[in-house]
Amino acid sequence: MSEVTLGRYLFERLHQLEVNTIFGLPGDFNLSLLDKIYEVENMKWAGNANELNAAYAADGYSRIKRLACLVTTFGVGELSALNGVGGAYAEHVGLLHVVGVPSIASQAKQLLLHHTLGNGDFTVFHRMSNNISQTTAFISDIHSAPSEIDRCIRDAYVYQRPVYVGLPANLVDLKVPASLLDTPIDLTLKPNDPEAQDEVIETVKQLISQAANPIILVDACASRHDCKLEVEQLVDATQFPVFTTPMGKSGVNEAHPRFGGVYVGTLSHPEVKAAVESADLVLSVGALLSDFNTGSFSYSYKTKNIVEFHSDYTKIRQATFPGVQMKEALQSLLKTVKQAVNPSYVALPVPSVKLIASPAPPATPLTQEYLWTKVSSWFRDGDIIVTETGTSAFGIVQSRFPSNTVGISQVLWGSIGFTVGACVGAAMAAQELDPNRRVILFVGDGSLQLTVQEISTLCKWECNNTYLFVLNNDGYTIERLIHGETASYNDIQPWNNLQLLPLFNAKEYETLRISTVGELNKLFNDKAFATPDKLRMVEVMLPRMDAPANLVAQAKISEATNAAQD
Template identity: 70%
Template sequence: MSDITLGRYLFERLNQVKVQTIFGLPGDFNLSLLDKIYEVDGLRWAGNANELNAAYAADGYSRVKGLSAIITTFGVGELSALNGIAGSYAEHVGVLHIVGVPSISSQAKQLLLHHTLGNGDFTVFHRMSQNISQTTAFIKDINSAPAEIDRCIREAYIFQRPVYLALPANLVDDLVSTDLLKTPIDLSLKANDEEAENEVVQTVLELVAKAENPVILVDACASRHSVKEETKALIDATQFPTFVTPMGKGAVDEQHPRFGGVYVGTLSKPDVKAQVENADLVLSVGALLSDFNTGSFSYSYKTKNIVEFHSDHIKIRNATFPGVQFHSVLKKLNEQIGPIVKDYKPYPVPKVSLTTAPTAPETPLTQEWLWTRISSWLREGDVVITETGTSAFGIVQSRFPTNTTGISQVLWGSIGYSVGAALGAVAAAEEVDREKRVLLFVGDGSLQLTVQEISTMIRWGLTPYIFVLNNAGYTIERLIHGEKASYNDVQPWDHLSLLKTFGAKDYESIRVSTTGEFDKLANDEAFSKNSKIRLVEIMLPVMDAPLNLVKQAQITAATNASK
């Protein structure tokens, strides 16, 4: 074909950058566009239960594959997705948000169409999205449309932020040249200013040469902006003790002999806290210093020798180098750092116990026991998704196997996020490796916000493990305020009937209440094989929580009450 429709052009471009599952919902302004998905081999239309879930799913998919796409309809659909889109913006996740909008002629005539505010303003929702988008495009001209589509895909990928793309219903069937597809979208980073980059590298090398107790601290953006390999090379070259933040879990191989654990300020284990805070040089990679990621801003370095490597700037002590990206800086630093650290003598890093204390089989499950035991059940390549609440705090005390991906929404913290994200992650994992396990840990309260997306998992034969931590309501909220308040209660559900209710045929639903029951499950080879969708209800005491969450809740409660 010499020409293809604009709609097909969009999906061919997404397919070229390995986005193979498209999330979203149909609406009359995007229906013609959705027809074009089925014209591109290898693409799947997920068909979500609602737009918020679709946005969460796109976020989870992108965290596994590096980019995702969601399609909503004008007004009612796109607004429903914006909470999820805002979370992707806050946490540096590349999502292309495609919105089917009314035809150009309808806009020009300011028709009083459904899904509008009734005032003839067809750009109002576009303007709402601008503050939570890296860039936006509202297509009006078929001649410039392909270039705008390419620009949007590139910026979503390069900057790892959502991008808003509005496509009028009448343009998706207009034709563009097929030849445009022969030139791949340029996804390469622009080169750093050489003089500024060299100054950064030399200054860091000088700091390293003088340091006696340096540490490396790795955070979320090391994963989001794809410098995990460069970070590993830095650890290998220097042998400096290395730590991650809660958001950084999965960014470093936790089986590496120089990995020391998770640093969360005052909420850290004492030996981790002491080693990080007594360092005379901190090399920080990809920091996102939010309250829950830092123990309510309780980082307490005793040195001013801090180097922050970011995707779009470098900060050394009080000096900032805008526009200097950490990809090539880290590569150049790794090439030159060997002679500087040749006399460095590595000292021991903190160790974590992965063995649970012996208990009688009938011992009731607790959070402390559970998260330690989970470490020995995880296996290489797993994708671990934890919900805001006890799960996100509990997973901190686990130790990941090599090549494990951790997904949590520590900064944005939208309750219910993890269920939609699990759908996206398991769809992406299936495209990468059908044997890869996706494990969701979600509280019974959070599950009720987004439970419908389990039906989408079943629809596509996806096989996640869904661990429902049943502690009778919103325990994280109870810890902060209102321990016995009814607003922290939820209606009890029959969790073991959920998979059947949503139409699953080959599934497993299990309830465990004791350490013996959990051990039996974890030791079952058949259960550990990624062969079917499973829901495991884990019964826990109402106010039982990981110790770091208890401490964080006390800090948060005090902060909320302060005048």
């Protein structure tokens, strides 16, 4: 095979990076491109319910495999996906968004085609995507097309951001040299400037040598930019206490003896708050300091000795070092950090937050507090745990993850309904890696209604490694807590949720409804239920205004912030 079509070239490149499921919807400008998916061994087309859900699914897949591909059609398709693409941009998720666009001849003639705005402008949607893309390409030349595709895939993977590729319908069947596939895409990071990095390392080591009460704080970008191993090695070498933020949860092995808990500013457990805020040195890795990630910006460090390691710069106190990327900087620091630790440093015990559900009679109605405390005992090594914006994202902070757990929660972008699609992507990625790896979704009854169609994709691909916990608290509880407790705009039409799996023609499935402590305990003690051999939905009945304590506090802050005049 001396030549391959450009369409096949694209999918072969993705296959080389173990991207084996392509998300999206067909449209007449991408149909020839989609044909090429089936020419690549072990690659499949997910075929989502709509473009928004497809973008969410690609996001979830990428959080497991570091890269995903979304294919939409020009105009109507790509615009439907942009909310999901925006979330991937905000939260540092590597995503290749390939848009099938009209032929070059049609563009040149400015034809009044369907899916256009009727003004002959075929680049307007490309321009819309510019601000939520790491880079873009609107391909027009077959000779440069392979290198443009390689560049875009590289940037999506390395920078962990969405990248936009407009691919004209008439180019996908044109041939390019197959030999180009023999040279792997270079995914290495650009080396840090040696002098700047040396200054960073020496300054950090000096701060470490003087610290009597240092901590490590891990946030989302430590996971997104592949620094979990470096973080673990840093904790092992220094024996400093390590904490995560809500977005950083699962960025650290929570079974590690030096793990101290989740820090959310004023919303933290008192012992965690005291331990973090009394530190005389904070080594922050991969921070994304959004309002819900920080207890509405309520961090209260007692020290100015703060080192921030980021994907593209490092900051020490008030000094910023552009281009000193955290992965290489941490690897360099690890070579000598153990010797830099203050000889008088004593590794005191970390906060020990007990996760034992208070005993209650079996007939006691379920509450959020009981659920989120008890669920830790049911989780197991390797679980992928997906928590929806709302009570679930706040409640999961109270739980403890076993080793090798991956948490998915869209704390910054916070698009309601995101997790149903993300769960699909995560489940399909898990199937590729280990069919026995469980994917566990916690979603509210209100959020579910926004993206419920995507459960059909789970059924189609028989993602029997998936558990869907629907928290039914009769509407938008997080919104009620912020504003409008009795307002009708926070109500939803009640659904018979347990009919959804048969509605979507699931084959092997189980549905359950629980409302008491005893029913939950029985479920979590059932070995058969814990075995991922069928698609399961559990409807958890909860009181309307019941919520995790940290969400109640956050809602009060959010309401005050929204009402502030200055």
